[in-house]
Amino acid sequence: MSGHGTPVPMVSSKSGPLTGEANVPGDKSISHRSLILGALAIGETKITGLLAGEDVLDTAKAMRAFGAEVTEVDGTWSVHGVGVGGFAEPDNVIDCGNSGTGVRLIMGAMGTSPVTATFTGDASLRSRPMGRITDPLAEFGARAYGRTGGRLPLTLVGAADPVPVRYLLPMPSAQVKSAVLLAGLNAPGETVVIEPEPTRDHTERMLTGFGAEVSAEQTNEGRVITLKGRPELKPQTIVVPRDPSSAAFPVCAALITEGSDVLVPNIGLNPTRAGLFETLRDMGADLSYENPRDEGGEPVADLRAKFSPDLEGIEVPPERAASMIDEYPVLSVVAAFARGRTIMRGVKELRVKESDRIDAMAQGLRAAGVTVEEGEDWWIVEGRGFGDVPGGVTVESRLDHRIAMSFAVLGFATEQPVRIDDASPIATSFPIFESLMATLGAKLERV
Ligand SMILES: O=C(O)C1=C[C@@H](OP(=O)(O)O)[C@@H](O)[C@H](O)C1
Ligand SMILES: C=C(OP(=O)(O)O)C(=O)O
Numbered sequence: 001m002s003g004h005g006t007p008v009p010m011v012s013s014k015s016g017p018l019t020g021e022a023n024v025p026g027d028k029s030i031s032h033r034s035l036i037l038g039a040l041a042i043g044e045t046k047i048t049g050l051l052a053g054e055d056v057l058d059t060a061k062a063m064r065a066f067g068a069e070v071t072e073v074d075g076t077w078s079v080h081g082v083g084v085g086g087f088a089e090p091d092n093v094i095d096c097g098n099s100g101t102g103v104r105l106i107m108g109a110m111g112t113s114p115v116t117a118t119f120t121g122d123a124s125l126r127s128r129p130m131g132r133i134t135d136p137l138a139e140f141g142a143r144a145y146g147r148t149g150g151r152l153p154l155t156l157v158g159a160a161d162p163v164p165v166r167y168l169l170p171m172p173s174a175q176v177k178s179a180v181l182l183a184g185l186n187a188p189g190e191t192v193v194i195e196p197e198p199t200r201d202h203t204e205r206m207l208t209g210f211g212a213e214v215s216a217e218q219t220n221e222g223r224v225i226t227l228k229g230r231p232e233l234k235p236q237t238i239v240v241p242r243d244p245s246s247a248a249f250p251v252c253a254a255l256i257t258e259g260s261d262v263l264v265p266n267i268g269l270n271p272t273r274a275g276l277f278e279t280l281r282d283m284g285a286d287l288s289y290e291n292p293r294d295e296g297g298e299p300v301a302d303l304r305a306k307f308s309p310d311l312e313g314i315e316v317p318p319e320r321a322a323s324m325i326d327e328y329p330v331l332s333v334v335a336a337f338a339r340g341r342t343i344m345r346g347v348k349e350l351r352v353k354e355s356d357r358i359d360a361m362a363q364g365l366r367a368a369g370v371t372v373e374e375g376e377d378w379w380i381v382e383g384r385g386f387g388d389v390p391g392g393v394t395v396e397s398r399l400d401h402r403i404a405m406s407f408a409v410l411g412f413a414t415e416q417p418v419r420i421d422d423a424s425p426i427a428t429s430f431p432i433f434e435s436l437m438a439t440l441g442a443k444l445e446r447v
Helices: 028-040 054-065 100-110 131-140 174-184 202-209 244-256 275-282 318-336 348-352 357-367 401-413 424-428 433-440
Strands: 010-013 019-021 042-048 069-073 076-082 116-120 143-147 151-157 166-168 190-195 214-219 222-228 237-239 261-268 286-295 298-306 339-345 372-375 378-384 391-395 416-420 443-446
Touching: 010 401, 019 433, 028 042, 028 054, 028 069, 028 076, 028 100, 028 174, 028 202, 028 237, 054 069, 054 100, 054 424, 100 116, 100 131, 100 151, 100 174, 131 143, 131 151, 131 174, 174 190, 174 202, 174 222, 202 214, 244 261, 244 275, 244 286, 244 298, 244 318, 244 401, 244 433, 275 286, 275 318, 318 339, 318 348, 318 357, 318 378, 318 401, 348 357, 357 372, 357 378, 357 391, 357 401, 391 401, 401 416, 401 424, 401 433, 401 443, 433 443
Parallel strands: 019 261, 042 237, 166 190, 391 416
Antiparallel strands: 010 416, 010 443, 042 076, 069 076, 116 151, 143 151, 190 222, 214 222, 261 298, 286 298, 339 378, 372 378
């Protein structure tokens, strides 16, 4: 878990050119789901390409605590599941570290089983809202006892006699949608989730792969997803694709670092995840999709990003927000090097991530010489153009991997170095970030 050990300060300095191939790790969202669905299937699920980051390792531990057998040999993971409704009661507190996805999906998966579990996490996770999960779980018949505001540590008493639920998502959140669907697995009858705005659809796709009956239709209310409860999930062989949210960092670094030409192979371009790349292209980035193909039912391409000194600020279409929600911090860094304003609206979810990401980036960018305006659900970065962002600051990562990596990217192109107070959170999602960026030619040093 991050944030529990000694801080790891790092300095990022003007770099370039960045060149070569960036082989980023497996997708974090799909990795969590592979372990959880594997634990709910009967028999052995085999997973390769799993992200071995702290967030996912905490989910693996949690699945063991609920009775699944989870092992790893030479990068191949094996999960012997206990079946839907088969979770055992953990004999200790479940610590999900820094991971919102981990704790929220696991609470969903156990919320309709007759077991009780207590969940906690690091200081960041303990500050994040959990009512968005425990409210729908209460409709299934579960009870939750958390701190004020539903915060962790929280004890969840799973519903002994669950009833299916029809749930309209109050915020665009794949974590909430997934928690409801996972809870619906052990409720008799049909559980329905309605999402007014589309969010990443990995849970629906993977549930279908594991043999559950899931359907989705577009109506006036939004996307209506229906799951038939009490399926027997069949174990799967899963190859986890590489993470577009991790690919964002070498891609954005290449765009703002003089002379760069970086290839990021094999990146999933599922439209529910690819909003950043579309936005960068709209800004005039030299970013191409090479060798586009289909893999395991998902669109995949190799991304090639080249130094782009003529980026223009744009208004990011707000309906794109969910498809790039984790990428706004690094987009704000690119925006600082564009000409004109980049306007980002409809993004209040950014305030309840590992940190308040609008505040964290705004403070660091302002200190580095960039003008940022903000409101509750919007922010605007005034681009200074390439070669004119001063830097020369120490910034706080606030137990947030994406903030730490975004400021590292900032320092590759500012006039003076950027010092990050603690880069240890990076290990939650992208443990090889430092070595991979160094291979490309980036100047990132521990101090
Ligand atoms: O379902 C998922 O795997 C995720 C959903 C998103 O969170 P929200 O559902 O809270 O928007 C995202 O920020 C997170 O990194 C991963
Ligand atoms: C928001 C994120 O993760 P989580 O919610 O799983 O902590 C993220 O990875 O950017």
